[in-house]
Amino acid sequence: EATALEEYKGIEARTGDGRRIEVSANIGSAGEADGAISWGAEGVGLFRTEFLFMERPELPTEEEQYAAYRGVAEAFGNRPVIVRTLDVGGDKDLPGVSQPEEENPFLGWRGIRMCLDVPELFKPQLRAILRAARHGNLKVMFPMVVEVGEVRAAKALLDECRGELEGEGTPFGEVEVGVMVETPAAAICAASLAPEVSFFSVGTNDLVQYTLAADRGNERLTRLQSADHPAVLALIERTCEAARAAGIWVGVCGEAAGEPAMIPKLIAMGVTELSMSAPSIPRAKKIISET
Numbered sequence: 001e002a003t004a005l006e007e008y009k010g011i012e013a014r015t016g017d018g019r020r021i022e023v024s025a026n027i028g029s030a031g032e033a034d035g036a037i038s039w040g041a042e043g044v045g046l047f048r049t050e051f052l053f054m055e056r057p058e059l060p061t062e063e064e065q066y067a068a069y070r071g072v073a074e075a076f077g078n079r080p081v082i083v084r085t086l087d088v089g090g091d092k093d094l095p096g097v098s099q100p101e102e103e104n105p106f107l108g109w110r111g112i113r114m115c116l117d118v119p120e121l122f123k124p125q126l127r128a129i130l131r132a133a134r135h136g137n138l139k140v141m142f143p144m145v146v147e148v149g150e151v152r153a154a155k156a157l158l159d160e161c162r163g164e165l166e167g168e169g170t171p172f173g174e175v176e177v178g179v180m181v182e183t184p185a186a187a188i189c190a191a192s193l194a195p196e197v198s199f200f201s202v203g204t205n206d207l208v209q210y211t212l213a214a215d216r217g218n219e220r221l222t223r224l225q226s227a228d229h230p231a232v233l234a235l236i237e238r239t240c241e242a243a244r245a246a247g248i249w250v251g252v253c254g255e256a257a258g259e260p261a262m263i264p265k266l267i268a269m270g271v272t273e274l275s276m277s278a279p280s281i282p283r284a285k286k287i288i289s290e291t
């Protein structure tokens, strides 16, 4: 089977009825880009940027972030690279940002909530992404969104950053904006979010956790850690319907994107991009081709 899978690495996967599905990689650091390409990644559907902020005494500078995002953008050329803005909360320390001890960090001050409250944290990241966008096909997406106001506020900050860069004469590029649908609220409100963005990316890891009220890291709850649950499927379907009505595309970047049993269901609902850990890519392309 290993050799058989090898043949799928380089293909552009299409279903039997001709639907083209983009298969991309989730990466957690700039150094993973080349490895992802060698597994057959057609882009990056989720670039987790937390690595730049963790386990270090100081926040990363804008320059440092620019270099990291630029490196990945260049590695992928004109293929899309979706940079997810910082998604940390009370379970992880951030230098220079005083975070309250929280009893429920997964329900706490995290992701877009924290970023909107601390623009001195958020804006250097947005500026770095805009600047790096000149060197490839970068998109930006916001995590943990629960309402349209958050998306509008984040886009307003992005505009503010564009204005600043322009004023300074610092070159930058265009980026499409998307949101992660990883809370039940985002899926339920997808019709109001869709007109604000160019794409949705369903984060099934958190969507499952929040929908089924089952901690994603609790080993006793493996039965409840699958997206293959009617409630989760209904939320993904609703998300796809809202996206279709607004004319935007939907990807999936949670673990479900690489699960053989889930792939045909996601495609049936209208998902056109699947992003997963790189070693799962050849098998996913094979399954798509057999769907």
Ligand code: PEP
Pocket (backbone or CB within 6 Å): 046, 048, 087, 182, 202, 203, 204, 205, 206, 207, 253, 254, 255
């Ligand atoms: C998700 O929640 O499904 C996701 C892809 O993001 P993360 O695993 O980084 O929370």
Ligand code: MG
Pocket (backbone or CB within 6 Å): 143, 182, 203, 205, 206
């Ligand atoms: Mg998540």
